Amino acid sequence: MNYLKPEFGSSIIIYGTGAVGLSAMMAAKIAGMNHIIVVDLHDNRLALAKKLGATETINSSKEDPAAVVKAILPAGIDYSLDTTGVASVIKQATAVLRPGGKVMLLGLAGDVTFNVQQDIMGESKTVAGVIEGDAIPQLFIPKLIDYYKRGMFPFDQLIKFYKFDDINQAFADSASGDVIKPVIKIGE
Template identity: 35%
Template sequence: MPVTTAALSRDPRAGFHIEPVVVDDPRAHEILVRVEAAGICHTDLVSRAAGSDERPVLLGHEGAGTVAAVGSEVTGVRPGDRVVLTFRHCGACRNCRLGRPAYCAQSVRLNQFGARPDRTPRVTAAGKPVRDGFFGQSSLAGYALSTPDNTVVVPPGTDLAVAAPLGCGFQTGAGAVLNVLRPEPDSTLVIFGAGAVGLAGLLAALTLPDTRVIVVETAAARRDTALELGAVAALDPGTVDVSAAIGELTAGGATHALDTTGRPDVLATAVGVLGVGGAAAAVGLGAGIPPIDVRDLVLSGKSIHGCLEGDSIPARFIPELLALHAAGRLPLDRLVRTYPHTDIDRALADQRAGHIVKPVLTWATV
């Protein structure tokens, strides 16, 4: 049972605590991963704030590292493999069989702090159980226990700091573009929100032939980043009429739109800026009802797609994205800044201040 350090949440209103924890040895269907990098996603922070009274909580769902040990019934993953950890799925329900594991019928049970069947703890701190099992990994620690369905083997030379966010954030943005919207040549995509998800979508769109990207973002630093990465325009919704500006830039409306904000009014704007036959994808987990003109939706043949985890099959899609990165076509490294895991609060402060796009925590290799 390895002893390591973890970023634990003991109070949703306070910062993280770096504490020693003990991670159990893998059971028959489990995989023990020595975590080398773990992205911090907005979902981690929301889940910390909305967590139950069970404390401490161990979050993290963008882990990457090296397999240390596998259970007796694990096949296809071996000690020494480099892996990216992602969301869990049952593999047996209708949606899983149809190749849409993000919509697994057992998703909540498997991903929202799912416990072992016998309720024995996987992680303990000072001898007491830690609430873990977030996305089947809880990877804000030097070791994590995963299962074959959320463990993706990647090439030996993979930069795990770049690969880790493919477990969720980068996979979501890139997948929304490549798997759901699928712009054809001579397309214009408008991305609302230039955080890690939106900028991953931008980079994914630029791997496609003759696809232009317009970004709508309130933060000046992120608008600058979008332009540096290849956006043809970056609009500040606080100072310009976004609909009018996009109308001028596209001569009739965009072909595609991606909303990463989760705000109903922004999704309505995203649909509104589409031209005839345009398609919008929504990936932000917001709340509320968007004020969408149904007459315009029908008469213009527009479509709206909800999209979770990039609508991807991670075991196939993550290696595809890594191959694009290795070929120099998907420079996700430009979105990442690494921090020692002991500096988690500084990483979050830098992200809130807009100094960085995607913070990735690192644990020293042994």
């Protein structure tokens, strides 16, 4: 949210519920955003997003995110954030914006083709790449720790610890979407 600096009461859609997407969602809640919509393919991750502060969730394998956003916010959404790096998702993240809206790209992506006039300039949209949250770690990490201590940034709910002997299970749980951030403990 360092780059975005959202206004209180604004709206955001976040594509992807990995550690980055869910952390951004918790930051949106801290910022006081009104609609915090989260999109993913895994119902269990969407349930966690709802528990941690999402106002709406969309399973994109069951619903069209663009249609759901249109029903909730007919004029479009203020901000969208892509953590997937998938070209079709990036295009959708841009299409759901209101005029003047901003999309931030956080996932590593390949080629994405836009009609610049129709998709971006015609409605004065902004497409920006953001690296490492646009943060100064020495300033931002203490702030995150303070939010965590106050119960506002429960990142520990994204982590599951595994013994080194269970490394294959950790990979399987991560691939299935059952775990957001598996952490291997060595020497236990």
